[in-house]
Amino acid sequence: MSSLKGKYALVTGAGRGIGAATARKLSDAGAHVMINDLDADVAQQIANELPGAVAYPADLTDPGAADQIIAAAIEHFGGLDIVVNNAGYIWHSAIHNMSDEQWDAMIDIHVSAQFRVLRAYGKWLRSNANHSSPVRKVVNISSTMGLHGGATQVAYSAGKAAVVGLTRTLAKEWGRFNVTVNSVAFGAIETRLTSPYETEPNISMVKGQPRKVGLSNEQLEHTKRASPLNRMGTAEDAANAIYLMCIPESDWITGEVILASGGVRS
Secondary structure (H helix, E strand, O other): OOOOOOOEEEEOOOOOHHHHHHHHHHHHOOOEEEEEEOOHHHHHHHHHHOOOOEEEEOOOOOOOHHHHHHHHHHHHHOOOOEEEEOOOOOOOEOHHHOOHHHHHHHHHHHHHHHHHHHHHHHHHHHHHOOOOOOOEEEEEEEEHHHHHOOOOEHHHHHHHHHHHHHHHHHHHHHHHHOEEEEEEEEOOEOOHHHOEEOOOOEEEEEOOEEEEEOEEHHHHHHHHHHOOOOOOEOHHHHHHHHHHOOOHHHOOOOOOEEEEOOOOOO
């Protein structure tokens, strides 16, 4: 396991699922991690588990939240070496049923929030990094839906596709700061968003509003069979893929979309 000792990381959406597993993985490798999540209690719970970690609860769709979290991370750690843009949730509908509110919500959390976090980070980089600086890492989370599309997922898919353009553009802009910018596009991962249900979808609360999540048992079996590995990914599988883009062995990789889908290509 490569060492991230002496590195300082921000992981958004790190209170549960992929984000929490990523925070643990980076911490196990020696990094000090700022845990961001919409829910303060779960953010603090993860931070309490990890040495040198600190919680910073915030809704990244709120005006100014991204600037505040980057400023807080830099003030607390004295710098920032790794940014993992993971925060997100799902709110699916077929396009004829999709409201402007749904569309805006998905674009805001999956694209605009990442943009604002990186804009704030970029302002610090311009004054604190150059091509002789240590290599810093940005990992933006996308999805196979952003590459291939998915029925009833038009807003989510559009948002995740935009992450690819954001990633590849910043890789070109930030190379002179010795920053690599990559994206990991996930297939089906076992989280609360893919939790099984018998007849009716599960309910997850987001900003006090109920959102239908989960997959039926039939959908789960189909999803597993679609992978040559005959299973879904775990949160730890997802964290491992992100970790690969954070370690020194990936210093020559930038502007790439790493597909972590268990071999599912469409």
